[in-house]
Amino acid sequence: MLVWFLPLFLVFLMVGLPVFFGLLAAPGILLWLNGQERDLALLYRNVYNGMDSFPLMAIPFFMLAGEMMNRGGITMRLVEFSQACVGHLKGGLAQVNILSSMLFAGLSGSAVADTSALGSMLIPAMEKEGYTRKFAAAITAASSVIGPIIPPSGIMIIYAYVMGESVAALFLAGIVPGVLVGVGLMMMTSYLAKGADFPVSRPRATWSEKGQASLKAFFPLLTPVIILGGILGGVFTPTEASAVAVAYALVVSLFILRSMTMKDLPNVLLKAALTSSVVLLLVGAAMAFKTVVSLSHAPEALAAYILSLSDNPLLLLFLINLLLFIVGMFLDAGPAIIILGPILAPIFTDLGIHPVHFAIIMSVNLTVGLATPPMGLVLFVASSVSGEKVEAIAKAILPFLAIEIAVIFLITYVPSISLFMPRLFGFIN
Amino acid sequence: MKAILAANSALAAVLSIVLAIGRQISIGLMGLMVLVILIQVFFRYVMNSALPWPDEAARFMMLWLTGLVAPSAYRWGGFVAIEMLPQMLPKKLGALLAFFLLILAGLVLYTAIGLGWNHVNSGWLFNSSSLKIPLDLIGMGVVRIKLAWMYMSLFVGVCLLFAVNIELILRALLTFAGYEDELPVITQDEMLGAE
Numbered sequence: 170m171l172v173w174f175l176p177l178f179l180v181f182l183m184v185g186l187p188v189f190f191g192l193l194a195a196p197g198i199l200l201w202l203n204g205q206e207r208d209l210a211l212l213y214r215n216v217y218n219g220m221d222s223f224p225l226m227a228i229p230f231f232m233l234a235g236e237m238m239n240r241g242g243i244t245m246r247l248v249e250f251s252q253a254c255v256g257h258l259k260g261g262l263a264q265v266n267i268l269s270s271m272l273f274a275g276l277s278g279s280a281v282a283d284t285s286a287l288g289s290m291l292i293p294a295m296e297k298e299g300y301t302r303k304f305a306a307a308i309t310a311a312s313s314v315i316g317p318i319i320p321p322s323g324i325m326i327i328y329a330y331v332m333g334e335s336v337a338a339l340f341l342a343g344i345v346p347g348v349l350v351g352v353g354l355m356m357m358t359s360y361l362a363k364g365a366d367f368p369v370s371r372p373r374a375t376w377s378e379k380g381q382a383s384l385k386a387f388f389p390l391l392t393p394v395i396i397l398g399g400i401l402g403g404v405f406t407p408t409e410a411s412a413v414a415v416a417y418a419l420v421v422s423l424f425i426l427r428s429m430t431m432k433d434l435p436n437v438l439l440k441a442a443l444t445s446s447v448v449l450l451l452v453g454a455a456m457a458f459k460t461v462v463s464l465s466h467a468p469e470a471l472a473a474y475i476l477s478l479s480d481n482p483l484l485l486l487f488l489i490n491l492l493l494f495i496v497g498m499f500l501d502a503g504p505a506i507i508i509l510g511p512i513l514a515p516i517f518t519d520l521g522i523h524p525v526h527f528a529i530i531m532s533v534n535l536t537v538g539l540a541t542p543p544m545g546l547v548l549f550v551a552s553s554v555s556g557e558k559v560e561a562i563a564k565a566i567l568p569f570l571a572i573e574i575a576v577i578f579l580i581t582y583v584p585s586i587s588l589f590m591p592r593l594f595g596f597i598n
Numbered sequence: 599m600k601a602i603l604a605a606n607s608a609l610a611a612v613l614s615i616v617l618a619i620g621r622q623i624s625i626g627l628m629g630l631m632v633l634v635i636l637i638q639v640f641f642r643y644v645m646n647s648a649l650p651w652p653d654e655a656a657r658f659m660m661l662w663l664t665g666l667v668a669p670s671a672y673r674w675g676g677f678v679a680i681e682m683l684p685q686m687l688p689k690k691l692g693a694l695l696a697f698f699l700l701i702l703a704g705l706v707l708y709t710a711i712g713l714g715w716n717h718v719n720s721g722w723l724f725n726s727s728s729l730k731i732p733l734d735l736i737g738m739g740v741v742r743i744k745l746a747w748m749y750m751s752l753f754v755g756v757c758l759l760f761a762v763n764i765e766l767i768l769r770a771l772l773t774f775a776g777y778e779d780e781l782p783v784i785t786q787d788e789m790l791g792a793e
């Protein structure tokens with residue numbers, strides 16, 4: 170009977186119950202009906218135990234560092250740096266938008282922060298240069314999904330915690346796929362620029378201009394170097410690195426770039442606290458849910474069903490990508506990873522897929538879902554930033570989504586794209 | 599309905615104050631968490647002698663931060679949900695569905711309060727492994743902190759979520775009865791009242 174918690178959970182989710190309550194209500198009701206009241210107490214305790222974690226503390230810290238870096242001047246400096254690099258290309262501002270997203274990804278790790286920070290600056294600028302508003306909003310939304318793929322990444326921390334993987338290995342594994350998505354989007358923009366006659370944003374920057382732009386962006390761009398360098402060099406744990414990133418962001422924003430004042434600080438702290446509290450509760454509920462997943466033997470039943478479809482791992486990976494893509498259309502990446510990770514990952518690990526490889530397939534696929542209609546969160550953010558209708562953006566984003574889907578399959582069938590970096594640094598065998 | 603409207607207004611006023619206090623405390627906790635971990639980084643890597651308490655102290659603060667600020671996020675509508683079906687339904691039917699979902703959430707929270715109370719009580723039996731009040735510095739004995747103080751964070755959070763849920767149920771009822779215009783407004787500005 171307990172195995173019915175999964176369909177019940179899906180029903181709760183589809184009718185609009187918040188994921189946090191759904192994760193507790195579905196298994197809770199079935200435990201109660203089964204007369205397993207003692208396990209209800211276990212469910213509650215596992216919510217607490219799930220939240221009481223030192224590695225999980227990296228989530229509020231990275232959110233806080235991102236909030237600080239998101240303030241005013243820093244985004245502008247990244248855009249100026251990108252303009253000096255690719256502004257002279259045909260469709261220059263669209264290329265600037267993508268490159269800025271890749272650089273911003275090294276600071277924040279949130280697609281929503283990327284869309285709102287870069288969109289509010291670049292969408293009006295692109296419109297002024299003759300791009301349609303829907304195209305400007307679409308490229309902003311499409312490129313913002315790079316945020317959670319290139320480290321630091323909130324969803325990778327969640328995945329690592331829920332599945333017991335190494336945060337450092339996942340961070341490293343996300344670098345090449347994130348760059349691939351960015352390069353793919355740039356190639357598509359170049360192709361579209363030829364047909365639509367997009368303007369160049371500015372003449373090719375001189376070496377002196379490039380030097381000046383690099384100097385201005387130096388401090389923000391140093392953030393990912395400190396985070397990754399600290400973790401990979403064995404200097405900090407990921408949680409400590411995230412606290413150091415906060416201290417660094419504070420010093421840079423308050424004293425060096427002066428993009429934030431002491432007056433802004435309480436609001437920045439509160440925003441990070443609000444967002445993190447929701448994520449932490451979700452992770453706690455997911456850990457409780459995971460207990461019931463084990464009790465119910467649902468993974469075994471699901472694994473038997475999946476393996477009955479085919480014993481070819483390549484075909485199964487294709488099917489699972491389809492499933493994840495559909496889930497990503499309706500659910501944010503974080504909750505989807507929390508719910509599906511414990512169910513799907515063991516099945517594919519048993520089939521011989523490396524756990525880090527599967528983590529990247531899942532993370533990238535669900536992250537791309539943030540930009541897919543009907544429920545893609547960044548589409549709504551891009552719509553509110555640009556004033557364009559979601560439907561129009563959803564149509565304009567299709568060529569970029571095609572590229573992102575192609576990258577998902579590339580990552581799926583070429584494991585070394587994900588595994589090369591963690592192997593290089595000795596985090597996996 | 600007038601009585602429900604009055605009850606909702608009173609509850610909204612109390613929650614606005616209580617949750618604002620929770621938000622202010624959580625701002626301090628967020629800052630302190632960073633500070634405590636940086637102290638640990640300094641002692642571990644510069645002084646080459648890790649302190650025993652910062653990791654647990656930071657977790658203590660993170661748990662309380664979550665318990666105190668998550669109810670504000672819930673009240674503001676910040677809990678992740680797929681809202682496609684309620685939005686697609688006719689207004690009255692959507693409000694009815696929202697009402698039933700709130701009742702279900704309320705049942706989850708009500709059960710959690712009972713389980714949380716037992717959990718907190720079990721925590722009085724155990725000491726924290728590293729957190730203590732150093733009263734020995736003033737000639738008294740060291741007081742070890744009971745785990746119940748940590749367990750209480752989730753219990754308080756669940757109680758506040760339950761109170762917010764009651765307010766949301768009353769709001770749904772009043773919306774269903776056509777009193778939507780008379781409801782007190784919950785705005786994001788109120789949420790970010792720290793500014």
